[in-house]
Amino acid sequence: MRVLFAAPARLWDDWAPALRAACPEIELTRDGAPDSFDALIYAPGYPEDGTELDFSPFVNARVVQSLWAGVERIVTNPTLTQPLCRMVDPGLAQGMVEYCTGWAMRAHLGMDNYPQDGVWRQGMTPPLASDREVTVLGMGELGRAVAATLAGLGFDVAGWSQSGRPVEGIPVLAGDQLELALARAEILICLLPDTPETRNLLDADRLALLPEGATVINAGRGTLIDDAALLTALDRNHPGHAVLDVFRTEPLPPDHPFWSHPRVTVTPHIAAETRPATAALVAAENLRRAMRDEALLYRVDRMRGY
Template identity: 70%
Template sequence: MKVLFAAPEAQWAEWSAAIAETCPEAQLHRDGDPASFDAIIYAPGGEIEDLSPYRNARLVQSLWAGVERIVTNPTLTQPLARMVDPGLTESMTEYCTGWAMRAHLGMDRYAQDGDWRNDLIPPLARDRRVTVLGMGALGGATAQMLAGIGFDVAGYSPSGRGPEGIQIFRAGELPQALARAEILITLLPDTAETTNLLDADNLARLPKGATIINPGRGKVIDDDGLLAALDQGHIAHAVLDVFRTEPLPGDHPFWAHPGITVTPHIAAATRAETAAVLVAENLRRAMSGRPILHLVDRTRGY
């Protein structure tokens, strides 16, 4: 099969080697006659503006879990699959768990200044309420890891689906999910319904002193609403890994705000050594006419 690698050039060496090992029957190319390709491997930074010439492609396989950069392209008629990678899931759960533990234990309270603050003792994890917005592969795994540590974890999923043993708030129950969230983790997809979901009104539903961790999608949080909630002391801290504009401009107020920690979109990355297994499987499925794994529902946007 002939496959177009429509991803940043910097990823070519790693991915060409990984695909050669996991799917040797695939011939990977960076360019060529659009009509000659059987499938496309896609990642932002290697965009194809017009997908209509690739009329014979049976699959567009995204290397990212999020597909908002391509799913709205009106020339996309080929089946689109999102990335579900064990390595990506591991890194996301570790990021969320690390920052949740930092917030829970109040690690930043103990300045090394000679002041003996032994009155600042955190509760046990079982007494700390965490809500995870989004119960997809990443959100579900994060909720399970935090519950395994002992946190009182609940999830929010409009469909009501979620891992066994986790309390799930469904569509219409977002206020209840937020009201209990001493630590709120957002792993929702980027859709019309989730844009500015955490606006001033919904941020006000969080308990006073809550911490927000957002490694999901930048558009979920209203920037001005978050800054106001922090300035008012309602939100204690926000850890942000994703933003409306990336890289985050150097003069953006998030950089200088004492209540915000900026991380540069490093919470989770697709690793070729683990993700190539899924890519190879989907390429074979597409060529043999079998169902594609993790097919995107374009009406929902993910």
């Protein structure tokens, strides 16, 4: 099976050994005649001249396997007719759970309320987790994992998704119940994909629905929140703090007001990294399924965009 590594060259040294170990039967290469490839392993940034990849010549490719969970930078490519699969990596899910749980616990316990300045601030005891309402926007693979972990710690967790598809052990509100989902969210965790329906989902009106002093944790996509509306809302303590890991422009420009706002914590898109050692196993399974004409894992619905 001949596979093109259609990803930036800087990824080759980490990914090539992992992919070859997970799928020894493949011939993995970075160049060759397009019609000679049975599959593509893809990541944004390829080609590295800044042009958009033309998938048309890859007439024999049975699958395009994305290295990343987000596919918004490829799914709209009009030349892509091959089946596209997003990456659902156990290591990525674990990383997202750890990130969201850590920041949720920090907000819940008020860890930033205790500067080491010699002042004894008794009387700021946080509630128990069972008395803290958390909402997770986006109940896909990552959202379900985060919600289950926080519920296991005792938090009062609810999820929201457009479909409202049931999740065992977690109440899930459907599309038209977004206002209810936000109104209860003392801690709001955003894990939605970037689609036309989710862009600027959290605008001024919806941010105003959050409880006063709420914490917003966005580890989904930077386009979910209206930046200007968020800054204005933070000035009113409504919400009270935002932990942002994803942005419309990355890296976040040094002069962006998020860097200097006292109610914003910026992290550099580290919530969930795709790890070659675990992700290569998922890619290998899809390569084998493609060659056997079997159903592919995590195939992207082009209409929904994910």
